[in-house]
Amino acid sequence: MPNCLYKFETDDVFHNRIKTHPECEFYIYDSVVYYKNRSLQSGSFTPSVPNVKPGFVNLYELNVDRLSGDTGLIYPYLTKTSNVESFKTVSISHFHTQFDYGTKVTGTYPLTASIDREYFAASATRKHVDALKNVFDYYLPMSKHYKFSSSLGEKSSQALNLISVPSIFYGSSIKKGSVDLRYYVTGTLVGQLKDENRNGELIQVAPYGSTNSGSVAGTVLYNEGFLCLTGAWEINDRQLKYTGGDSVDSGRWLYFGVGANDGITGSSGETASTQTRASASFSMAFSGTHYVPVLTMMAHAQKGKLNHSNNPTYIDYESSASFLPLTGTYVYLERDRTIKNIVSASYTEPTASFKKITYISKIGIYDEYRNLIGVATVATPVKKEEEIDYTFKLKLDI
Amino acid sequence: MAITYKTFNNADLAVTRTLLHEVIPITGSIVSGTYVEGTTNETNIKNYSHGMFQSIYDYPYLSSSANHIMDITVGYPADSAMSNSSPLAQQMQPKKINIYNQMSQLLVGFDHTGAIRPFDKDGDLTGGNKIKEAFFITFARLLVKDEIQKNTFRMSFATGGTAGNSRFLNSMTVGDYGADSSYKVNSPAGEYGILYTSSVTPNEESGVGLLYYQAGVAVLTASVFTSSAANDFGSSFGSSATSADTRNINTVLSGTAISASADGFRTRLINVEFNNTTELNSTIYFCRANHNEFNYSSNPTYLTGSKIRVKEVSKDQPLAYITTVGLYSADKELLAVAKVSEPLKKTPQNELTLRVRLDY
Numbered sequence: 001m002p003n004c005l006y007k008f009e010t011d012d013v014f015h016n017r018i019k020t021h022p023e024c025e026f027y028i029y030d031s032v033v034y035y036k037n038r039s040l041q042s043g044s045f046t047p048s049v050p051n052v053k054p055g056f057v058n059l060y061e062l063n064v065d066r067l068s069g070d071t072g073l074i075y076p077y078l079t080k081t082s083n084v085e086s087f088k089t090v091s092i093s094h095f096h097t098q099f100d101y102g103t104k105v106t107g108t109y110p111l112t113a114s115i116d117r118e119y120f121a122a123s124a125t126r127k128h129v130d131a132l133k134n135v136f137d138y139y140l141p142m143s144k145h146y147k148f149s150s151s152l153g154e155k156s157s158q159a160l161n162l163i164s165v166p167s168i169f170y171g172s173s174i175k176k177g178s179v180d181l182r183y184y185v186t187g188t189l190v191g192q193l194k195d196e197n198r199n200g201e202l203i204q205v206a207p208y209g210s211t212n213s214g215s216v217a218g219t220v221l222y223n224e225g226f227l228c229l230t231g232a233w234e235i236n237d238r239q240l241k242y243t244g245g246d247s248v249d250s251g252r253w254l255y256f257g258v259g260a261n262d263g264i265t266g267s268s269g270e271t272a273s274t275q276t277r278a279s280a281s282f283s284m285a286f287s288g289t290h291y292v293p294v295l296t297m298m299a300h301a302q303k304g305k306l307n308h309s310n311n312p313t314y315i316d317y318e319s320s321a322s323f324l325p326l327t328g329t330y331v332y333l334e335r336d337r338t339i340k341n342i343v344s345a346s347y348t349e350p351t352a353s354f355k356k357i358t359y360i361s362k363i364g365i366y367d368e369y370r371n372l373i374g375v376a377t378v379a380t381p382v383k384k385e386e387e388i389d390y391t392f393k394l395k396l397d398i
Numbered sequence: 399m400a401i402t403y404k405t406f407n408n409a410d411l412a413v414t415r416t417l418l419h420e421v422i423p424i425t426g427s428i429v430s431g432t433y434v435e436g437t438t439n440e441t442n443i444k445n446y447s448h449g450m451f452q453s454i455y456d457y458p459y460l461s462s463s464a465n466h467i468m469d470i471t472v473g474y475p476a477d478s479a480m481s482n483s484s485p486l487a488q489q490m491q492p493k494k495i496n497i498y499n500q501m502s503q504l505l506v507g508f509d510h511t512g513a514i515r516p517f518d519k520d521g522d523l524t525g526g527n528k529i530k531e532a533f534f535i536t537f538a539r540l541l542v543k544d545e546i547q548k549n550t551f552r553m554s555f556a557t558g559g560t561a562g563n564s565r566f567l568n569s570m571t572v573g574d575y576g577a578d579s580s581y582k583v584n585s586p587a588g589e590y591g592i593l594y595t596s597s598v599t600p601n602e603e604s605g606v607g608l609l610y611y612q613a614g615v616a617v618l619t620a621s622v623f624t625s626s627a628a629n630d631f632g633s634s635f636g637s638s639a640t641s642a643d644t645r646n647i648n649t650v651l652s653g654t655a656i657s658a659s660a661d662g663f664r665t666r667l668i669n670v671e672f673n674n675t676t677e678l679n680s681t682i683y684f685c686r687a688n689h690n691e692f693n694y695s696s697n698p699t700y701l702t703g704s705k706i707r708v709k710e711v712s713k714d715q716p717l718a719y720i721t722t723v724g725l726y727s728a729d730k731e732l733l734a735v736a737k738v739s740e741p742l743k744k745t746p747q748n749e750l751t752l753r754v755r756l757d758y
Binding site: 043044045049058060061062065071075077079109 | 414416417420423425432465
């Protein structure tokens with residue numbers, strides 16, 4: 001417990017936040033999604049160490065390299081009570097009919113997330129798009145292409161490619177101007193979209209001079225994490241089985257990301273190799289926006305303060321024969337102690353003039369009840385003399 | 399910004415608590431033998447330069463995917479037989495004594511004289527047998543969460559094993575059998591149960607350890623290892639075993655580093671399993687819209703041409719659609735917002751109660 005405590009004043013404590021932009025990239029090839037180009041990492045018990053498919057992230061990273069029949073899996077459960085609490089994955093009817101009171105309702109780990117693609121042919125029903133009607137219109141001040149229903153397109157009925165990005169990948173919002181979609185056929189870039197105007201319009205920017213270059217092929221819902229592609233023009237004439245069946249079509253933005261958790265399986269077993277979807281691959285890159293709240297505290301070591309230490313080495317034990325108190329029938333006398341002179345001198349004798357010097361090595365943060373709640377340690381102790389003052393800047397991510 | 403506020407009364411609030419559990423299996427294959435680099439370097443085991451405990455991870459700890467599972471350490475008090483200078487050679491004795499004292503300070507506390515209480519076999523601190531030489535297994539908070547669920551802890555390990563022979567001889571399972579009704583509360587660290595070797599008629603002598611539920615610490619007496627017929631306590635077995643691996647538990651406890659004792663215990667661990675508990679506290683706010691309330695809106699779109707948009711003729715009753723419930727502080731600061739999945743029609747003909755649940 002220190003014997004000197006200073007209270008932070010109003011100007012000594014700041015609450016601010018750091019805005020970060022983590023980069024994120026997905027590569028989709030033959031119905032497999034690769035996240036940040038991570039390869040499959042084989043473990044001792046599982047073929048995938050994080051226990052998720054490629055392109056997925058494992059929330060909390062539980063059940064890393066674990067197998068059900070071998071190491072066992074961590075899983076959650078609730079006991080059914082009259083509170084009627086259950087997991088979201090258990091339907092209400094299942095909960096009421098399949099579980100008695102007192103029995104366990106189990107869930108599974110790991111909890112995972114990845115991008116998800118939905119393709120809607122013209123006039124197909126589309127609950128997930130309809131649910132975004134107000135959201136699209138909310139972005140209207142940024143671009144007329146957001147309009148849910150306009151001469152630029154009827155999102156309720158036109159062919160549409162909706163790519164959903166969970167917020168774990170981008171944080172608070174996708175950074176405007178960072179979205180970059182690339183469409184490859186047999187390894188050649190046949191189309192590239194960027195939101196270069198930072199207004200949510202995904203504009204075709206490559207190949208340079210291509211037909212429809214400069215056209216808007218879709219929009220981005222930055223806060224919600226959706227990419228809505230409506231560009232139906234042909235960007236490559238190679239006929240591939242983009243829709244999962246045997247029908248073939250040219251490359252279009254509507255088929256961007258085919259195989260990204262949309263139920264369309266890989267091309268293994270296909271006979272017509274010239275028409276295989278494996279000829280096409282896709283890259284999707286963007287930056288997120290993530291806020292880190294930061295608490296900044298200014299700790300002042302003022303002139304003439306903090307120049308004494310309770311550290312036992314602060315005392316010069318060699319100069320006194322004994323530190324034991326003088327005791328007798330009528331006397332109890334503590335002996336004087338000399339503070340060690342550590343002022344640097346050019347000669348051993350005589351020594352330099354005495355000065356009170358301490359070395360600040362740690363700063364403790366206490367709450368109002370004087371509980372130590374944090375310690376900041378400096379990299380090297382800071383020499384504190386009586387005529388010097390310091391301000392230490394302490395930053396804490398919260 | 400709302401223009402009408404309605405104050406909650408006591409009947410509008412309810413507090414509930416839900417207990418969420420997780421089943422945590424820790425097999426022996428995770429804690430030893432799987433992630434071996436070269437011949438002896440186990441990459442999921444971290445030993446520190448201070449040597450006071452050993453950390454176990456579920457995957458090589460240099461990987462960002464690795465999770466800390468538990469720490470293992472040993473200790474004994476100054477009056478233990480292990481502390482005698484003869485006949486056992488000693489190593490790291492002050493640290494082992496400090497560890498025991500620190501653990502017992504935190505988990506058992508002090509007596510009326512200010513002296514540190516030793517761990518008691520049956521939890522009755524007024525007397526009885528004490529646990530002196532002990533293994534301490536501190537489970538990571540990631541696994542324990544709020545607390546270990548009572549009567550779910552089971553730990554299997556071998557009490558023997560010979561260096562030139564089998565790894566697992568004389569296996570034993572200990573658990574906090576019956577602790578859901580017989581747990582103790584006289585610890586400064588919370589509730590604890592007694593570890594028994596079976597659920598049959600436990601008595602003071604049959605207790606082999608203690609389990610602190612909120613702290614997530616298991617204390618296992620080292621005496622369970624000495625009674626075994628084959629009691630080598632080294633960490634290596636078979637052809638790779640050395641003379642150092644033929645030492646018994648007493649020699650390892652007193653005459654080797656703490657990490658050697660941790661290795662000996664870890665390599666005999668067959669299985670640990672327990673359930674954890676997370677308390678989910680909820681407050682339910684019943685937001686009541688009576689028949690004569692919330693039938694108008696201050697939304698600009700509510701009016702068109704100075705007339706209410708949703709009324710066909712002027713004699714129609716007013717109506718509004720509720721889309722959002724805002725929870726405000728006493729100072730009328732917006733604290734939380736609840737959205738309904740679809741707008742709810744509100745007229746003077748109906749009353750609504752919206753149940754808003756806040757988990758924390």
